[in-house]
Amino acid sequence: MPTDANSLTDLGVREIRDGVAAGDFSAREVAEACNAAVASAEALNAFIVATPEKALEAANAVDAARAKGDALGPMAGVPIGMKDLFATKGVQTTAASHILEGFVPPYESTVSQKLWDAGAAMLGKLNMDQFAMGSSNETSYFGNVASPWRKAGSNAAMSPGGSSGGTSAAIAARLCPAATGTDTGGSIRQPAAFTGICGIKPTYGRCSRWGVVAFASSLDQAGPMARSVEDCAIMLGAMAGFDPKDSTSLDASVPDWFGNLDADLRGKRVGIPREYRMDGTDQAILDSWDMGAQWLRDAGAEIVEVSLPHTKYALPAYYIVAPAEASSNLARYDGVRYGLRDLPEGAGLQDMYAATRADGFGDEVKRRIMLGTYVLSAGFYDAYYTQAQKIRTLVQRDFEAAFEACDVILAPTTPTASFPLDSLNNDPLTMYLNDVFAVPASLAGLPAMSVPATLTAEGLPLGLQIVGPAMDEQGVLNAGLAIEQRAGFTARPDRWW
Amino acid sequence: MSTYRIHGATGEWEVVIGLEVHAQVSTNAKLFSGASTAFGAEPNSQVSLVDAAMPGMLPVPNRECIRQAVRTGMAIEAEINAWSRFDRKNYFYADLPQGYQISQLYHPIVGEGSLTIEADEKAGIPEDKVIGIERIHVEQDAGKLMHDQHPTMSYVDLNRTGVALMEIVSRPDMRSPAEAGAYVRKLRSILRYVGSCDGNMEEGSMRADVNVSVRKPGEEFGTRTETKNVNSVRFVMQAIEHEARRQVDLIEDGGTVVQETRLFDPNTGTTRSMRSKEDAHDYRYFPDPDLLPLELDEAFLAECRASLPELPDAKRARYEGELGLTPYNARELTAEVETFARFETLLAETAKALDKNEADVATQVANWSLSVAPGVMKSLGDEGDAAHATAARQAAILKMQDAGEISGGQAKEIFERVLREGREPEEIAATEGLKQVSDTGAIEAEIDKIIAANQDKVEEYRGGKDKLFGFFVGQTMKAMQGKANPAVVNQLLKDKLG
Numbered sequence: 001m002p003t004d005a006n007s008l009t010d011l012g013v014r015e016i017r018d019g020v021a022a023g024d025f026s027a028r029e030v031a032e033a034c035n036a037a038v039a040s041a042e043a044l045n046a047f048i049v050a051t052p053e054k055a056l057e058a059a060n061a062v063d064a065a066r067a068k069g070d071a072l073g074p075m076a077g078v079p080i081g082m083k084d085l086f087a088t089k090g091v092q093t094t095a096a097s098h099i100l101e102g103f104v105p106p107y108e109s110t111v112s113q114k115l116w117d118a119g120a121a122m123l124g125k126l127n128m129d130q131f132a133m134g135s136s137n138e139t140s141y142f143g144n145v146a147s148p149w150r151k152a153g154s155n156a157a158m159s160p161g162g163s164s165g166g167t168s169a170a171i172a173a174r175l176c177p178a179a180t181g182t183d184t185g186g187s188i189r190q191p192a193a194f195t196g197i198c199g200i201k202p203t204y205g206r207c208s209r210w211g212v213v214a215f216a217s218s219l220d221q222a223g224p225m226a227r228s229v230e231d232c233a234i235m236l237g238a239m240a241g242f243d244p245k246d247s248t249s250l251d252a253s254v255p256d257w258f259g260n261l262d263a264d265l266r267g268k269r270v271g272i273p274r275e276y277r278m279d280g281t282d283q284a285i286l287d288s289w290d291m292g293a294q295w296l297r298d299a300g301a302e303i304v305e306v307s308l309p310h311t312k313y314a315l316p317a318y319y320i321v322a323p324a325e326a327s328s329n330l331a332r333y334d335g336v337r338y339g340l341r342d343l344p345e346g347a348g349l350q351d352m353y354a355a356t357r358a359d360g361f362g363d364e365v366k367r368r369i370m371l372g373t374y375v376l377s378a379g380f381y382d383a384y385y386t387q388a389q390k391i392r393t394l395v396q397r398d399f400e401a402a403f404e405a406c407d408v409i410l411a412p413t414t415p416t417a418s419f420p421l422d423s424l425n426n427d428p429l430t431m432y433l434n435d436v437f438a439v440p441a442s443l444a445g446l447p448a449m450s451v452p453a454t455l456t457a458e459g460l461p462l463g464l465q466i467v468g469p470a471m472d473e474q475g476v477l478n479a480g481l482a483i484e485q486r487a488g489f490t491a492r493p494d495r496w497w
Numbered sequence: 498m499s500t501y502r503i504h505g506a507t508g509e510w511e512v513v514i515g516l517e518v519h520a521q522v523s524t525n526a527k528l529f530s531g532a533s534t535a536f537g538a539e540p541n542s543q544v545s546l547v548d549a550a551m552p553g554m555l556p557v558p559n560r561e562c563i564r565q566a567v568r569t570g571m572a573i574e575a576e577i578n579a580w581s582r583f584d585r586k587n588y589f590y591a592d593l594p595q596g597y598q599i600s601q602l603y604h605p606i607v608g609e610g611s612l613t614i615e616a617d618e619k620a621g622i623p624e625d626k627v628i629g630i631e632r633i634h635v636e637q638d639a640g641k642l643m644h645d646q647h648p649t650m651s652y653v654d655l656n657r658t659g660v661a662l663m664e665i666v667s668r669p670d671m672r673s674p675a676e677a678g679a680y681v682r683k684l685r686s687i688l689r690y691v692g693s694c695d696g697n698m699e700e701g702s703m704r705a706d707v708n709v710s711v712r713k714p715g716e717e718f719g720t721r722t723e724t725k726n727v728n729s730v731r732f733v734m735q736a737i738e739h740e741a742r743r744q745v746d747l748i749e750d751g752g753t754v755v756q757e758t759r760l761f762d763p764n765t766g767t768t769r770s771m772r773s774k775e776d777a778h779d780y781r782y783f784p785d786p787d788l789l790p791l792e793l794d795e796a797f798l799a800e801c802r803a804s805l806p807e808l809p810d811a812k813r814a815r816y817e818g819e820l821g822l823t824p825y826n827a828r829e830l831t832a833e834v835e836t837f838a839r840f841e842t843l844l845a846e847t848a849k850a851l852d853k854n855e856a857d858v859a860t861q862v863a864n865w866s867l868s869v870a871p872g873v874m875k876s877l878g879d880e881g882d883a884a885h886a887t888a889a890r891q892a893a894i895l896k897m898q899d900a901g902e903i904s905g906g907q908a909k910e911i912f913e914r915v916l917r918e919g920r921e922p923e924e925i926a927a928t929e930g931l932k933q934v935s936d937t938g939a940i941e942a943e944i945d946k947i948i949a950a951n952q953d954k955v956e957e958y959r960g961g962k963d964k965l966f967g968f969f970v971g972q973t974m975k976a977m978q979g980k981a982n983p984a985v986v987n988q989l990l991k992d993k994l995g
Binding site for chain 2: 086087093095100103105106107109209210211212213214216217218244245246247248324325327328330331332334336337338349350353373376377378381385
């Protein structure tokens with residue numbers, strides 16, 4: 001068994017927790033190795049705050065529990081990163097914004113608490129797009145995150161995707177075996193695809209939103225990101241569960257997803273949505289999609305064509321619903337009770353609001369607040385918000401109809417591979433198109449995951465997306481596992497950081 | 498039909514009134530957080546993470562608040578919407594931590610209902626009148642700004658933030674300040690009966706937004722103004738009077754009423770402009786995505802219905818019909834929960850003590866409860882302790898009176914001593930000589946003496962001077978030191994004088 005620091009950071013969730021349980025190495029050794037990896041990777045800017053002492057403390061507790069013969073949790077000894085959208089008690093939580101800079105919550109989010117209860121250890125708070133708004137991790141107040149991947153023969157910094165870009169970069173760079181992400185319109189799946197890792201957004205309501213800084217409440221969903229399907233299954237099991245503190249939480253038991261992983265897809269039908277063959281999609285993406293279908297056929301599945309006729313309206317509808325909710329959710333950052341307060345000399349309440357919010361929010365956040373405010377305004381509400389909600393219903397019905405004909409849907413995760421940082425900054429619409437394949441499942445609240453498929457000719461990862469019916473994370477994970485086994489994706493970025 | 502009119506230079510004007518009453522739901526916890534709702538606590542001592550709108554906090558509906566709103570809706574015989582939804586009303590203010598109020602614009606929990614205000618000739622309400630209630634919805638209260646704590650800054654107290662309110666919206670069915678006053682009183686009475694709101698306007702647990710417009714009788718509705726947060730029945734009536742007069746004067750001077758929000762100044766009894774329609778917020782209402790639609794099942798609704806008490810109208814009808822009380826007594830006794838509760842306890846106790854039906858003693862108990870007992874208590878003031886006035890003791894007094902053992906005056910005296918000293922009525926009557934003499938022998942002896950001493954008057958009386966009967970009664974009572982049973986005295990005198 002590997003015991004040197006480098007090989008410890010190569011291990012996944014299952015390998016670490018089993019190795020710790022078996023006594024092959026201590027949780028402390030793993031935590032130290034990951035702490036060192038985090039400390040040596042500042043060039044990636046994946047973490048906003050590192051908490052090495054917390055990682056050690058939790059690792060020591062696991063080692064002590066093991067020594068006493070206590071039962072160990074499903075994540076025991078696994079150091080993870082925590083996206084900075086999750087409130088962590090006593091540790092700064094900013095959603096990568098200036099307006100929350102220095103904010104230290106006196107409470108712990110349900111999901112992070114469940115992970116600590118399962119034995120996981122916190123390496124730090126991961127960088128992200130500000131308030132989870134972005135697809136490139138360039139909207140963080142704390143600077144861009146650089147992907148560990150680069151195009152062959154180029155030194156240009158590439159985007160790790162977003163908004164969970166700190167998460168994807170840290171996992172791909174082997175700073176941690178797994179980390180939390182959140183997905184509102186692709187924020188787990190797109191960065192996973194860009195960095196050659198796995199990530200699953202479960203059914204809306206599986207993971208509690210309590211203590212997660214809200215972007216768009218009806219869409220926000222936490223999920224795990226890791227380097228393998230089984231690691232995602234283990235970690236999702238630790239994160240999910242009914243929470244009476246979240247009214248939209250699903251009151252359903254959490255299946256043993258890891259225990260029921262099964263890549264044998266005989267008797268399963270995999271749907272290929274006709275409308276996802278869009279203009280402007282890279283040929284490499286289309287090729288990987290065909291390849292994915294072939295892999296699933298190899299695993300025993302029948303491939304069927306399905307139709308999701310309202311797909312082209314999904315992205316516009318998303319960019320009405322999500323900003324509308326965001327414009328309201330972000331109203332609480334007003335300088336009155338916590339976070340940034342700009343109080344110019346002689347200013348009144350309105351001036352304080354204006355100054356605080358002008359200074360505290362980044363451009364993309366402001367853009368979405370303005371969009372959302374506009375679409376909810378008197379005279380525009382019906383034309384935008386009401387219409388968008390109707391589209392949302394139609395998109396949901398599309399999926400319901402499609403799942404009459406198939407068990408899971410296979411699609412590309414993104415229309416392109418990663419792009420260089422700064423290349424799309426002045427083109428928000430093209431940036432938004434990154435999530436064109438991801439957004440429909442978000443609008444429908446369905447479980448969806450991205451698994452790595454292959455590398456482009458330039459050496460950048462591509463992912464494939466599997467979408468399942470509500471509550472069927474197992475079907476999604478199983479199809480993901482079938483792809484993973486056949487893709488044989490072992491590529492890793494060359495270390496430059 | 499109300500005949501209330503504003504007399505203007507161009508003739509008579511009718512006033513049209515609608516009320517939006519905000520009633521704080523009587524629960525221990527807030528609408529969406531577990532924080533306490535007690536009044537008068539230290540500032541910011543009853544604030545949860547949800548109330549302070551900390552990042553990532555989520556609302557969870559408080560079942561009891563929903564239940565009280567539904568019960569209130571049932572009490573006004575309203576349609577209960579088994580499916581309702583919460584919406585966000587977005588605006589920035591320092592007393593609103595979330596930056597939005599969670600309310601119900603599109604799908605309120607309670608739909609169309611009504612209540613009846615009673616005829617009151619003196620107040621210009623000639624007959625009972627049904628006032629329509631458009632809806633009741635549930636929403637969060639805001640916090641409180643304090644401007645007098647610091648020379649340049651305002652302070653915020655979030656204790657009230659998130660407390661559950663019912664907004665009860667009437668139809669524009671009222672036509673006079675008196676009708677509006679009667680509506681608020683009736684509504685408050687119903688809320689108190691149901692127990693869904695304590696109706697305490699001084700503490701702000703009930704307040705009204707007053708919509709007023711004027712028109713020439715028979716014409717279309719005029720433009721209305723809304724006067725916010727009026728917190729007593731008297732102020733509601735004052736605000737209407739002032740606002741109606743102001744609108745009439747304005748129109749008759751060639752101006753037009755603008756739709757606007759106004760503030761009532763209790764010191765001057767006037768209203769002044771707060772903001773016009775042009776400055777009105779665009780609240781950007783939309784369904785709260787943190788909350789699922791509220792779906793009420795049959796079992797829940799059935800429990801709500803079963804838990805409703807007898808309501809004011811039904812109780813009043815029963816007091817008149819079954820107990821035989823006068824309309825006045827029935828109305829007085831049913832106006833407030835405390836009043837009818839005391840009455841019903843004493844009624845039961847008295848009926849038991851006298852071994853009679855409640856209907857047979859109801860009038861006696863009603864008179865005692867409404868007039869005799871309050872009179873004694875009032876005259877004693879602080880010298881009496883109301884805690885001494887148990888139903889059992891009062892019933893004991895009424896029993897002695899009913900049996901002719903004590904007179905009405907003695908009943909008062911005994912009750913006074915009960916209040917002062919906490920002693921038992923029977924013991925007071927026995928030891929303090931507060932019993933009237935019904936012993937015919939003793940009274941007859943005195944009467945015989947009086948007849949003997951006043952033969953001339955006896956002759957006059959027998960000759961047809963009936964007025965003299967009072968003289969004999971007076972003489973007898975005097976001889977008996979006021980302790981003779983008047984009924985017995987009367988009977989004996991009639992017998993003896995022939």
